Amino acid sequence: MTASDPDLAVYACRSCGEYQFASAPPTCCGDPMTAVDDSVPVESPDEALLMRAVFDISETELEVCRHLMSEGELTVKELTDLVDRDRSVVTRHLNHLSELGMIEKRSRVLADGGRVNVYAHRSAEAVRRQFKLGLYAWMTEAADIVDDLSEDKIERLVAGESDPDSGPVIVERDE
Known part of the structure; x- marks a missing residue:
């Protein structure tokens, strides 16, 4: 974030328990929501994880970017030789x-x-702005998916079964 960006936080409704992500306390059930201090135990993203999960950027694409950043301008042929x-x-x-x-x-x-x-x-500024826009769009769609979870869908997710409306469930675990 830059100095001009508002601080973003997660807020909770004391009445219904709903959460929202915002730069200022939103209202819910007629009252201002409060900032959430606890966090859900999730893996903190690093740049590579964020690029892969949200933007589907591969290691090879990151390598291409590194070469372009160090060389300035390159042709496809030059990049082909550099990344093999x-x-x-x-x-x-x-x-x-x-x-x-x-x-x-x-x-x-x-x-x-x-x-x-x-x-x-x-x-870097243009890329940062583009990534923020993409991340916010991704977060909005991800929140919609979470909002759409029903008891039945959660049971199928836990069981590893597919949802007939959305295709197979893929659960990856690090062992």
Whole structure:
């Protein structure tokens, strides 16, 4: 967060127990909600986990970004050589990173004529803003999924059964 960003917190309703994520105490059941001090025992995210879970960014895509940040502009061929991957794989990763707003594609005129596409990273501020927007959209959709949980869906989730409306349940555990 930057100094101009409001502090975000989780708030609880004393009447109904509902939670909300906001920058100021929202109201529920006619009263202001209170900030929650306790936390749910979840794994704190690091950058790699956040990039993978929310934005589906692979290790190879992070490697592509690191090269673009250190080199400035690179062609698909140059990136293919640096990350030791097939051209189609690198192109797919570049398209995904471009869709996420992390990089941009430019056309560069070659000295001997013709053009080549080059890729460059966007400013840290532009990427940060884009990621915040994506994270907030993801959190809103995730909260909707949680709100939609019924007793029946929770029982199926615990049992490892699939929900006929949403497909198979995949439960991963670190042993």
